[in-house]
Amino acid sequence: MSDTGTIDSVKTARTRPETMQSLILSEPGTLEVRSVPTPKPGPGELLVRVHAATTCGTDLKAYLRGHPQIPMPGPLGHEYSGVVVEAGMSAQFQAGDAIMGVHSAPCQRCYWCLLGQENLCEHIMKTKVLGSYAEYLCIPEHIARLNVFHKPDHVDFARASLLEPLACVAQAVELLKPRVPTDRILIIGPGAIGLLFVMALRRIGIPDVTLAGRNRTRLAVGEQLGARAVSLAEVDRSLGKGYDAVIECTGNTEVWEKSIDYVRRGGKLVLFGGCPKGTHVAFDTHRVHYDQISILSPFHFGTQAVRQAREWLIDPNFVVEPLLSGERTLAEAEMAFEDLRSGKGIKYVIRP
Ligand SMILES: [Zn+2]
Ligand SMILES: [Zn+2]
Structure with a gap:
């Protein structure tokens, strides 16, 4: 009518x-x-x-x-x-x-x-x-x-x-397909996106999440959200065989190049932080091939990721x-x- x-x-x-x-x-x-x-x-x-x-x-x-x-x-x-x-x-x-x-x-x-x-x-x-x-x-x-x-x-x-930034993160988590709960995951860059990754990974049941960066206040927030917060120098010192997955969230080409060093043999590198147009990075081909590092670079999100993000957001326990x-x-x-x-x-x- x-x-x-x-x-x-x-x-x-x-x-x-x-x-x-x-x-x-x-x-x-x-x-x-x-x-x-x-x-x-x-x-x-x-x-x-x-x-x-x-x-x-x-x-x-x-x-x-x-x-x-x-x-x-x-x-x-x-x-x-x-x-x-x-x-x-x-x-x-x-x-x-x-x-x-x-x-x-x-x-x-x-x-x-x-x-x-x-x-x-x-x-x-x-x-x-x-x-x-x-x-x-x-x-x-x-x-x-x-x-x-x-x-x-x-x-x-x-x-x-x-909802929007969390949808970006949900899209990346879907592409990464972490093994729950055993994967050890390193996030580099404690900005909003790095912190949203901490929240999402903890939420899906990954207990071992490390957040690395320089900004102490933001690292402290990461700790509050359930990550172990460290400097990259500390990661270097206690690396062992490396992480199952490393998620780069700085959009800095030097960090992109360095981040592969933290991935274990057979592990995954997620390059999330977009860099300025026209910039290039170099990786050791030996590392990528003989250590079989999977490189993933999720961009933006589809409808499924938005629904996943909404589900997380409307849960009052998702801090x-x-x-x-x-x-x-x-x-x-x-x-x-x-x-x-x-x-x-x-x-x-x-x-x-
Ligand atoms: Zn945004
Ligand atoms: Zn289309």
Whole structure:
């Protein structure tokens, strides 16, 4: 019946303002809060009032040096949770629904999607949505349909906005297929992603997780989450036969090259941290071949990983709070990125 449509559009006119505040990355190192037109959702799209948007390593890279996947000048931020204010004829959602979601979804039609490698979908990056550091975010139809979910009441908005980074980690854990509970796993780099790996691996039942890095505060958080926290020098000293799996989470080419030294014969190396375009690394061929090291390099995530991440996140026993370093307004976002640049904090919650 069209009655509800009329009521919705009346309600809509009151809830969607003409303009909204949005954080724009105008060039590396410069973030501006600008007043921009509030997007109007089309069929199947969701206009979401953003309640929490967490900072991410990708955003930090874009802020520091630009990023191939983030156009400049342009809106920034891709982790979010919020409340639907307008549901453009969506079957699943209506105005007032609290939601959690990610910013991309595969087409499910291209060569890679049909192969079962949705994370490599040729459209997934082109059709993603950016701009969660804003009062409103318009979610495209295919993302709303595949990768947005109702947020349970017991999950607060800040926790819910961790769905995207945790989906990246879930995709990598799926590719790694660790042997539970016997694998000994080393994670290099105690940033947000390294810490999310600690949480995910502990969660699936790996007791022996080591987290290596320099930042003492972040290492202490790793310990709190159930890892043994060490410096790389300590790993060197007590290596033995090496780790069953090593997960590199720094995106630094020197660390990429060094990380293979910690893998045991027949073990796996997961190169997770993306490096700048055009950079190269060298590995000892003898090591890779005669020691049979499997090199894995997971990128992004498909729909299955998002569901896995959601399952972890909505479990109250899955502790994420130590990752959240405080709340900031849009105007304070630049300060938050400056703090992250100098190694202060792990993830800030932007409240637009
Ligand atoms: Zn992210
Ligand atoms: Zn596809």
